[in-house]
Amino acid sequence: MKSEIIHPPPGSPGGEASADTVVAELFLAHRLALVRLAFLLVGDQESAEDVVQDAFAAVYRRWGRLTDRRQVLPYLRTAVVNGCRMVLRRRVIIGRFRGHREVPFWSAEAAALLGETRRQVFLAVRALPRRQREVLVLRFYLDLSEAEIAQVMGVSRGTVKSTASRALKVLAVKLKEER
Structure with missing residues (x-):
């Protein structure tokens, strides 16, 4: 898109x-x-x-x-x-x-x-802080680049990159705990 x-x-x-x-x-x-x-x-x-x-x-x-x-x-x-x-x-x-x-x-x-198979991931993403949730949704749902995400959110590309990294680490831990 x-x-x-x-x-x-x-x-x-x-x-x-x-x-x-x-x-x-x-x-x-x-x-x-x-x-x-x-x-x-x-x-x-x-x-x-x-x-x-x-x-x-x-x-x-x-x-x-x-x-x-x-x-x-x-x-x-x-x-x-x-x-x-x-x-x-x-x-x-x-x-x-x-x-x-x-x-x-x-x-x-x-x-x-x-879809029922996405429920766990959805709930884990919903539990993230607002900025982390926004970055992940824009990146993985809309498939936007770091530059496009930065433009949409009004932040720098570096902020997008670090926020995505932190969010993915939190999700990995949370989803492993639920298994």
């Missing part, structure tokens, strides 16, 4: 596609992958869908101000990761006032999305 150049449809005025056309095409092509990305970060389908919908709505609203429209997909990924962070922060704040309540993320729909 590497970045793609957005080509205008044939015969479009000025040689450039409209926001309606491009955002609709992006939505059809990348919505499911972005929902899965968000699901892996927030842990429930409803919040994941809301985050992705908000990201697409933001692209649509800002279409006229986008300077490099070839960067729309990386922008969407960044918006989804940031939206997930906001959801998780909101949960922490609400948890302080209501008492911590775990989101029921292991529904039948979630099980179908991930």
Whole structure:
């Protein structure tokens, strides 16, 4: 799922596609992958869908101000990761006032999305600190390079590399313990 150049449809005025056309095409092509990305970060389908919908709505609203429209997909990924962070922060704040309540993320729909054989790994990744979880999901789920992950997260490539290394060590220990 590497970045793609957005080509205008044939015969479009000025040689450039409209926001309606491009955002609709992006939505059809990348919505499911972005929902899965968000699901892996927030842990429930409803919040994941809301985050992705908000990201697409933001692209649509800002279409006229986008300077490099070839960067729309990386922008969407960044918006989804940031939206997930906001959801998780909101949960922490609400948890302080209501008492911590775990989101029921292991529904039948979630099980179908991930497959039962991935459940242990999913739970181990969910237990990682936020930054480690984000790096691993972006690296191994979206197959992004260190540079692309650094761009999405707003950190250096070195931070991505060291964070991934630490996260993989923690996962290896955790998954060995569970065997």
